[in-house]
Amino acid sequence: MNQAPARFRRVTIAASLVLGAIIWQVAGWYTSNAFWAPLSATLASLAEVVRTGVLLRQAVSSFELYLAGLVVAVAVGAPLGLLLARVRWLRVALEDYILMLYATPMVALIPFILSIMGFGFAPKMLVVFLFAVFPVLYNTIEGARSVRPELVEVAKSFRSGEWRLWCDVLIPYTLPFTMTGVRQAIARGLVGMVAAEFFLSPSGLGQMIMMGSQNFDTAGMLAAILIIVLRGVGRMDLGRHLEGRFARWRSYSP
């Protein structure tokens, strides 16, 4: 089934992308401008925002927000997860509550954050943080829970101190799981970023989409959406790469 020549495969992929572009263009011609804009108009609008520097400014603003929230999420989630891994009673006490928060649709908290913290950078960062922290925390705990007791016992029987135990056993073992969490956090953080930019004070790419939709500038809106889609894909690849890089030593057998 997978023996088809590579050239056929490449032709099919190229054909599907070209067909998609043609459909985008033709659909733009035959529908109202308020509903859909042709690909050419979208690209022209994209070129315009690139030329005027609006895109760069908004993308940087979005990226700052995203990165700040994500970094704090990893910086809090990973150490806390490791701590819960080592201190058993704390983990048993808290893991159900963490699972519950992991399952909470964080968008539902945005109205509360808005009315308590108002506008500004901090509440938006909090939204990205809330979206991103629980996957990291939850996966770190899952990983740490599956540390083989033999490993800890061997380390102990060699009179390993607590510090060495963390450096040589617990952290290396748990890191791949944390990376799975980081990959999920990368995707969820992006949702959080756009949601924060929509529903708190408008800024960044979210503001570009909003303005496009309010002014019936569909081409401008599609251009901003296109950028977000491409960033989403890029980050998914980045996440997979991170996970793959650290997963290399996960799959060893005892």
Place this chain on the structure above:
Amino acid sequence: MSAAESLAVQATTPGRGLTLDSPLVLKAIAGVVLLVLWEGVVRLWAPAYVARPTGIARVFVGVMTNAQFLADAGATLGAVALGLAISLVGGTAVGFAMGRVAPVEWGLRYYVNSLFATPMVAILPLLALWFGYNGDTRLAVVIFASFFSIAINAADGARSVPIEFLEVARSFRARPLATLADVVVPASLPYLIAGVRLGAGRALVGAVVAEFFVSIPGLGYYILYHSRTFRHDEAFVGVIVLVAAGVAFDALTRWLTRRYLPWHRRQ
């Protein structure tokens, strides 16, 4: 399970007092500590309207028996259920086609993957333009949010059907449709369920976000309205219902998997 029960029994036996290392007692203590912390922090530092456990407890029964609230919750959860069902049918069909027919996979791969990576919030204004400021937009967002995770997982599942199974089916001269129904579908069900669980979470988020954006009655709008008018306790009951719905759906799929898909565990 029996260990936990015996620990629970042990914990409640009088005389020895509570044994601190029994999981149930620990969890209960942690729950109480968290609630007290929340209550204390809000009372000391936050404005009076901020939700706190005692306030939520006071309004909980009233909100839960309010006909309007129940109608809102029904509207949101109904839209999520309907959207998930549509995504399940469509996503499975697309996913199986991608998993089993190579040209379909090549043709659709970039579209499905990039739409999967797109945060559904970003296309919300576009969907609102297309479907109008009403319930249709919510349904569309729910479908968009869940469709691609189901399709991707169905494709993964269909691709990973062990080649031996297919060879056995072929050597018994099974028709393509019979192979699909009796080999491909059962073998990829665990993947499909994983996709549905992922999709359900995203669908719930999608429904709430859609209600924020287009202001139609539902749980999300209930939360938005009550927090804007500084009635956070009432609004938080809506969050509790959302979380409960998510957790309940997750528990249901886990139970169904264990009950009806015993081959799932072997993987």
